[in-house]
Amino acid sequence: MSLKNNMADVFSKLDDLKTVFKFGEKVVPIIQNLIEFMKEIVPLLEQINTSIADSTKQMPKATYQINDVTSATELATNEILDLVDQISNTLERLEASVDGLIEQSKSRDELRIKLLNVLAGNDEAISIFNEYEKLQITSGEIDEYKQIIKSVSEDTYKITLSLQVQDITTQQLGAVNHLIVSVNNRLSSLIENIEKSDLHSDIEELSIELPKDVHFDANATYNNREGKQDAVDELIEVENKKTTQAEIDELFK
């Protein structure tokens, strides 16, 4: 009985072994495929790792370049502002000269009347004088010059206003720079952890938020449309019209 039991046990174990072999037959190709896959994927992962490491090394260079761009545009903008100031000063002097011409023109008109009275009866002298007068700048022409100076002066000032774009782009570049630095930090820590084979937590940490102490506006836009200021005015009006709790309390007393 005992031998029979032992044999049954052996057969049962052999059956198990057979199942294991059958399972093995099915699993071995899968494992082989897995090994092949690993052989292919590991160099690829190494390549990705190297690529990320290279990109990470390039990032500080990118931030320096952005800082250079910011400095260069600020320098150029200030040079333009210097020139605009020079032009404005020249225009002011020119305008003062034209004002002087207007005064001279008034005096000349008075002298002209006196001279014509003196020349009365001398047709030849009057004719020569009239020819001479035609060569003089008229008060109409002087007014026209004044209008031109005013127009150039206004256009010059518009250039100044347009240069606000420099401040706005500086803030945008500041935001880009900050993002690059943040991505760089995250990637550096990711590379470190890839080597430790701990990917999950770092991938989850890849989302980047701007800290509150930055001194740029990431949403700065150069937009000349008045709508933006109108929206601000409207909001200020609404906020200022809000009844305070103290006022409400007063009503219920």
Place this chain on the structure above:
Amino acid sequence: MDLTFLVVDDSVTMRRIVVNTLKNIGFVNYVEAADGKEALQKLHANTNINFVITDWNMPEMSGLELVKSIRGDENFANLPILMVTTRGVKEDIVEALKVKVSNYVVKPFTPAVLKDKIDQILSQ
């Protein structure tokens, strides 16, 4: 009215533009500061300053912190403060109103808007 403005902005370009605009609309007296901290120093050193125009985003001390400091000092509690900034979202404007800025201008501004806001503040 003979006003002396304190123009606060970390951008040299913007300070020059604001100052040029002030000159253009008839205000010739001004003092400049590059951040909130410098602005406070200038404010305490120069008793003639009677109007502040400040940016929001600045290093060292932001415009918002500057407004809080000014409003926290009883000597300057009623000093007119105009915020001129790129920040145009509702939450920012509400935050600025909470710290009691006198008015708010979004960059890029026009001389007409700046003059209008200064006039509004002065007439209050």
